[in-house]
Amino acid sequence: MRQPLVVxxxxxxxxxxxxxxxxxxxxxxxxxxxGVEVGVCPPFVFLPMVTELRASSSIRVGAQxxxxxDNGAFTGEVSAAMLAELGAAYxxxxxxxxxxxxxxxxxxxxxxxxxxxAHGLTPVLCLGESLxxxxxxxxxxxxxxxxxxxxxxxxxxxxxxxxxxYEPVWAIGTGKTxxxxxxxxxxxxxxxxxxxxxxxxxxxxxxxxxxSVKDTNARALFSQPDIxxxxxxxxxxxxxxxxxxxxxxxx
Numbered sequence: 001m002r003q004p005l006v007v008x009x010x011x012x013x014x015x016x017x018x019x020x021x022x023x024x025x026x027x028x029x030x031x032x033x034x035g036v037e038v039g040v041c042p043p044f045v046f047l048p049m050v051t052e053l054r055a056s057s058s059i060r061v062g063a064q065x066x067x068x069x070d071n072g073a074f075t076g077e078v079s080a081a082m083l084a085e086l087g088a089a090y091x092x093x094x095x096x097x098x099x100x101x102x103x104x105x106x107x108x109x110x111x112x113x114x115x116x117x118a119h120g121l122t123p124v125l126c127l128g129e130s131l132x133x134x135x136x137x138x139x140x141x142x143x144x145x146x147x148x149x150x151x152x153x154x155x156x157x158x159x160x161x162x163x164x165x166y167e168p169v170w171a172i173g174t175g176k177t178x179x180x181x182x183x184x185x186x187x188x189x190x191x192x193x194x195x196x197x198x199x200x201x202x203x204x205x206x207x208x209x210x211x212s213v214k215d216t217n218a219r220a221l222f223s224q225p226d227i228x229x230x231x232x233x234x235x236x237x238x239x240x241x242x243x244x245x246x247x248x249x250x251x
Contacts, residue, residue: 002206004222004249005163005229006033007062007124008040008236009092009210019046023053025239030057033246036229039090040236044078051087062090062124065098068111070118080119091116092231094126094146096169106149113150117158124163124231125150126210127190131170139168140189147193156197164190164207165231171211173233180220180227183209187226215244222249 014022019042026040039060042050051061067077083091092098093116094109109125116123129142143166151159166186168178178186187207195202209221210231221227229249236242 002204002228003037004035005037005039005206005208006232006242006246006249007038007090007092007163007165007208007230008232008242009064009095010040010042010237011064011097011233012043013237014042014046016046016049019050020053022237022239023050023059026059026243027054027057029239029243029247030059032243033250034058036246036249038246041090041092047083047086047088060089061087062092063088063121064092064095066091066093066112066116066121068108068115070115080115080121084119084121088121090122090124090163092126092165093123096126096128096167096172100169106146107153109146110150110153113158113162114154117154117161122161122163124165124208126165126167126231128167128169128172128211134168134170139186143186143190144193147190151197156194156201159194159198159205160201162205164205165210166190166207167210167231173212175212177212177214177217177221178209180224183211183221184224184226187224191226213245215241215248218245219248 039062041062041064063083093112098104113123127143127146129139133142206228208229208231213230213232
């Protein structure tokens, strides 16, 4: 049985005082979601602090991005080895904001996926379509093309140590959310696509939904058979709401 997973993506938000308060509240609320694996992805500069703050809890820490390079003259980049040394467990790769704002191609995303795994990090591979692509009926071909690029580079076996996150771009930070049925349809397509290559990997693979997840819609989304948790943006910055989202996976 797949253990539920909820990951908070803090994006470029936060300061030292606010993060201390947020982590203290989350740790205090931990008992309400003890059966759920929970992670938070702070900005790079706060990774050491969050790693220290979570030391007495089961909350895990991830990064929002990683370089595809191990080292070298790549000003401003952070390698997977560095993240692992800081205690990161996960790293997001292919988030729509990286693909869109920073022009990361699926080939670059595949390289980052491999770099993360080479240093023991669990990549959370983000896939999703724009509103225009959905309206043209291109959702399936878009997400499978993104997935296939990584499959070709890493092989299906690599997905035994990874997580997928379906994040419809039109639902990120907009207040719009895919209906539970819409989200389930894409999650099922992704799992079946992996199953053609390896059914055991597909059965064990956790696929998260990301896109304006809130405490008011989490339970309906997470009740779908192929949705194993959430990649949560803005709501993860509010301890009470994020704890409620995590707790909704328990029931």
